Amino acid sequence: MRIAVSSESNQGLESSVSAHFGRCPYYVIVDVEDREISSVSCVENPFFNRHQPGQVPGFIQSQGVEVMLTGGMGRRAIAFFEQFNIKPVTGARGTVSQALEQYLGGELQVAEPCAESTKHHHEH
Numbered sequence: 001m002r003i004a005v006s007s008e009s010n011q012g013l014e015s016s017v018s019a020h021f022g023r024c025p026y027y028v029i030v031d032v033e034d035r036e037i038s039s040v041s042c043v044e045n046p047f048f049n050r051h052q053p054g055q056v057p058g059f060i061q062s063q064g065v066e067v068m069l070t071g072g073m074g075r076r077a078i079a080f081f082e083q084f085n086i087k088p089v090t091g092a093r094g095t096v097s098q099a100l101e102q103y104l105g106g107e108l109q110v111a112e113p114c115a116e117s118t119k120h121h122h123e124h
Contacts, residue, residue, distance in 0.1 A: 089109060
């Protein structure tokens with residue numbers, strides 16, 4: 001399984017999880033087999049400064065990702081990820097390593113629109 005995690009730096013598993021999937025400078029991409037990490041890589045977010053709806057999910061899909069872990073995203077983003085057959089999961093926090101443990105341990109499994117997006121009708 002290939003998992004992408006929105007991150008604030010390119011420090012791999014020690015990177016801090018970004019609060020928002022589209023406004024992060026990097027994605028840490030992790031391959032997991034039988035709950036064991038087999039590879040870790042970092043890619044820059046080509047849409048960090050500016051993105052249109054659907055661009056980031058399309059980029060994540062081009063990386064062969066099956067699960068997107070992040071702090072938060074809006075309803076439209078959730079729909080785009082689902083349209084690309086990528087499972088969106090929100091609520092991730094701490095380091096990438098901690099977020100992966102939470103996901104693989106079953107603590108993180110769903111995507112809820114972030115409060116900012118819901119409050120301001122801000123849909124990414």
